[in-house]
Amino acid sequence: MHVAILCEYGSINGGENSLLAVLDHCPDDVRITVLAPAEGRFAEALATRQLTHVPFSLLDENSHRLPPFEAANRLMPVIEWLKPDLLHGNSLSTGRITGLLSQQMGQLCTAHLRDIIGLSKTAIHHLNSNRKLVAVSRATRDFHLQQGLDPDRVEVLYNGVDCERFQPRPRDGRLRRERSLPEDSLIALTIGQIGMRKGLDVLVDAVTINKDQLxxxxxxxxxERYSSKLESIEYEQRLHRQIEEHGLTRHFHWLGYxxxxxxxxNECDLLIHxxxxxxxxRVILEAAASGVSLIATTAGGTKEILDHTLAGILVTPGSVEHLTSALKYLPDRSGSRSTFEQEARKLACERFDIRDRAADLFAFWRSVAS
Structure with a gap:
């Protein structure tokens, strides 16, 4: 079976990491071709894995995103040349393009739904033109069904985590040395794109407003911040300014990618999401497999990963008060943290092991292709 996979970004974020983790477990009878930007960290990761990479960009000459119809027209001759058994869009945006190709040339197509965002009727129509769709959580599926996606087309297949790569290990102190921190310092890690959806401003508010209580x-x-929109730039600037104004610069460490x-x-005491x-x-799965205590919001599919009080503390999205309470509770309770860490690891490796989740996706593709 030959599967061509359309990807939109040259950077590596959750969707790209999830795809790479699956492709690391590709069966011998499946041939993969990835259509993605020619340069960037994602292209480098494909080369490292010796995966077939056909350079293809969804941007025009001015680095603006191509409209779905134009992108589909540009992609059509590439697909005619490759002749894959199946074309898969690795994101909701690329799923619109694969849906159009399904309409225009009868190509067998599927796509991933990795976002919870409002969609136009046109976008819904494009997505419904795929033979099947994969939602990464029940919450994602339910959200899009309410917008008009065909329930018979959408299956839930969870992302997976490599429980060997991500596992508890003794600390070697590298992060504390890198940031010149005392050996006994308490470290809370936050991982993700810098933008409004990831809620970093809620953490900054909780810390700056309640700094004397924490x-x-x-x-x-x-x-990193990938968006070049003015509102995104101002959002990041506002975070840094707020931290500086409250005299907390030495408590925040920005590592970038x-x-x-x-x-x-392995070096941190706590993951905050x-x-x-x-x-x-994805980062919740990785932290859980690593045996790290977790504070996360109940947003989207998170409740499908974590059981509150068993494997972590769940708080209301956008609630500074709830996040502050969790920050007060967890760091001072080593016994609670130990329980969280054990339960989180057990849950991640029993329900989200990448070998099982990758097998599910390849079985899904085989079912569609047959």
Missing amino acids: PEIHYVIVG RDDIPELL PARQEPLG
Whole structure:
């Protein structure tokens, strides 16, 4: 079976990481071709894995995103050349394009739904033109069914986590040395794109407003702002300004993009995921498998990963008060943290092991192709 996979970004975020994790477990009888931007971290990751990569961009000459119809027209001759048994869009946006190709040339197509966002009737029509769709959580599926997606087309297949790559390990102190922190300092890690949906402003509000009530914690921020929109730039600037105005600069450590996430998780005491919207948080799975205590919001599919009080503390999205209460509770209770860590690891490896989840996706593709 030959599967061509359409990807929109040259960077590596949750969707790209989830796809790479699946492709690491590709069966011998499946041939993969990835259509993605020619350059960037994602292209480098494909090359490292020796995966077939056909350069293809969804941007025009001015780096603006192509409208779905134009993107489909540009992609059509590439698909005619490749002649895959199945074309898969790795995101909701690429799913619109694969849906159009299904209409225009009868290509067998599927796509992933990795976002919880409002859609136009036109977008729904494009997505419904795929033979099947994969939602990464029940919450994602339910949200889009309410917008008009065909329930018979949408299946739920969870992302997976590599429980060998992500596992508890003794700390070697590298992060504390890198940031010149005391050996006994408490570190809370946050991982994700810097943008409104990830809710970093809620964490900054909780820490700056209640700094005298919270324990001494160092907050390590991993991730970048990819959007060049003015509102996104101002959002990031506002975070830095607020932290500086409250005299907390030495407590916040901005690391940017990192590819040593397993090691960073082993170095931290706590993962905080304050997202406003989260179809299925990959970083939550990775932290759980690493045996790290978790504070996350109930947004989207998170409740399908974590059991509140068993494997972590869940708080209301956007609630500074609830996040503050969780920050007060968890760091001072080593016994509770130990229980959370054990339960989180057990849950992640029993329900989300990448070998099982990858097998599910390949079985799904085979079923559609047959």
